[in-house]
Amino acid sequence: MIPALGLVIGIVAGVxxxxxxxxxxxxxxxxxxxxxxxxxxxxxxxxxDGIFNDKVxxxxxxxxxxxxxxxxxxxxxxxxxxxxxxxxxxxLGVRIFSNVASIRRHLFNA
Amino acid sequence: MSSSTPxxxxxxxxxxxxxxxxxxxxxxPTKANVLATLLALGLGFAIxxxxxxxxxxxxxxxxxxxxxxxxxxxxxxxxxxADEIQTLRSSRDRLKSDTTSLAEAQKAAQQRLxxxxxxxxxxxxxxxxxxxxxxxxxxxxxxxxxxxxLQELRDAGAEAVQINGVRVVANTYFADxxxxxxxxxxxxxxxxxxxxxxxxxxxxxxxxxxGGVTNSVRSVGGQADVQAKDTVTVSALQTVSxxxxxxxxxxxxxx
Numbered sequence: 001m002i003p004a005l006g007l008v009i010g011i012v013a014g015v016x017x018x019x020x021x022x023x024x025x026x027x028x029x030x031x032x033x034x035x036x037x038x039x040x041x042x043x044x045x046x047x048x049d050g051i052f053n054d055k056v057x058x059x060x061x062x063x064x065x066x067x068x069x070x071x072x073x074x075x076x077x078x079x080x081x082x083x084x085x086x087x088x089x090x091x092l093g094v095r096i097f098s099n100v101a102s103i104r105r106h107l108f109n110a
Numbered sequence: 111m112s113s114s115t116p117x118x119x120x121x122x123x124x125x126x127x128x129x130x131x132x133x134x135x136x137x138x139p140t141k142a143n144v145l146a147t148l149l150a151l152g153l154g155f156a157i158x159x160x161x162x163x164x165x166x167x168x169x170x171x172x173x174x175x176x177x178x179x180x181x182x183x184x185x186x187x188x189x190x191x192a193d194e195i196q197t198l199r200s201s202r203d204r205l206k207s208d209t210t211s212l213a214e215a216q217k218a219a220q221q222r223l224x225x226x227x228x229x230x231x232x233x234x235x236x237x238x239x240x241x242x243x244x245x246x247x248x249x250x251x252x253x254x255x256x257x258x259x260l261q262e263l264r265d266a267g268a269e270a271v272q273i274n275g276v277r278v279v280a281n282t283y284f285a286d287x288x289x290x291x292x293x294x295x296x297x298x299x300x301x302x303x304x305x306x307x308x309x310x311x312x313x314x315x316x317x318x319x320x321g322g323v324t325n326s327v328r329s330v331g332g333q334a335d336v337q338a339k340d341t342v343t344v345s346a347l348q349t350v351s352x353x354x355x356x357x358x359x360x361x362x363x364x365x
Contacts, residue, residue, distance in 0.1 A: 002143060006150035013151075014158020021163040029160050036153045043146075048127050054142025061149050082173045106127040 028069040035068035041099040048106035231277035231348030235270040239307040239342040243335045246300035250330030253284035259323040266316035268306040270344040274298040277346040310338035
């Protein structure tokens with residue numbers, strides 16, 4: 001509940017402050033956000049599975065973000081940045097969908 | 111895959127799931143929970159920042175091929191718009207020149223109308239000229255004398271002439287009538303006041319040359335008085351009647 005509140009507060013703060021994303025961060029932030037969302041949905045699913053662990057969540061969150069940013073960085077260096085970004089987004093999107101499907105089955109038996 | 115995970119408690123499944131979710135949502139002051147909250151805070155902030163960034167985003171963080179594609183599109187758009195500008199500009203120029211020539215034609219037509227109207231005597235005219243007053247106590251002034259006077263005035267460049275309120279135009283004729291003169295069938299009597307528009311001094315000297323109008327009038331016992339003025343008004347009008355027999359011959363070239 002507290003992390004969810006944090007999420008809402010973060011969104012509100014971002015909307016109110018209208019922050020400028022630093023140039024060096026601009027290519028990585030979208031992918032990092034998708035990766036973090038994947039971690040969040042994975043955490044909710046883990047809660048419902050009864051195997052949630054705070055430490056695992058924090059580590060998976062951070063590693064997701066770092067790995068996503070690194071993949072984008074590597075892709076840019078290799079000249080396949082856009083393709084690799086698309087690939088990462090597809091993979092994370094599939095994971096998010098499967099997590100959401102699992103959550104849905106837990107909560108609504110459907 | 112997750113539906114196969116057995117619930118740890120034997121209570122009904124849906125109730126358990128909501129229960130577990132509620133229990134997980136309960137605030138626990140553990141270090142990891144605080145850290146997770148911070149991470150969620152950062153995520154929310156990042157989402158909002160990225161959404162904002164995307165909405166104001168320019169071309170900075172696009173990749174090379176995307177930039178090339180956009181550049182191609184912009185180039186094509188530019189060419190298309192340049193063509194359109196060319197077309198529109200030429201049609202504007204065409205319309206403008208049409209308008210100009212139309213206005214010029216209208217102006218020329220108006221000038222022509224003005225000069226023709228003055229010639230035909232359908233409009234009043236004003237300008238420098240003379241007023242020739244002929245007194246005729248002995249009834250000696252005849253139509254030929256008045257015609258001579260008119261001829262002299264025209265010779266001296268008179269552009270509009272009226273005699274006693276009768277406009278003198280191309281088809282004006284003079285005839286003697288008892289006690290006066292008929293101009294185009296309208297009887298006028300002495301004193302005859304001839305108003306003529308033209309160069310005042312030329313007209314006046316034309317009246318006063320030896321053997322001219324002044325002399326002739328004096329020789330028949332009358333008295334002619336010429337006044338050159340800066341502004342005289344020829345206000346008498348003549349109605350134009352449709353020619354009954356004469357028809358214009360179409361000229362092969364329009365002037």
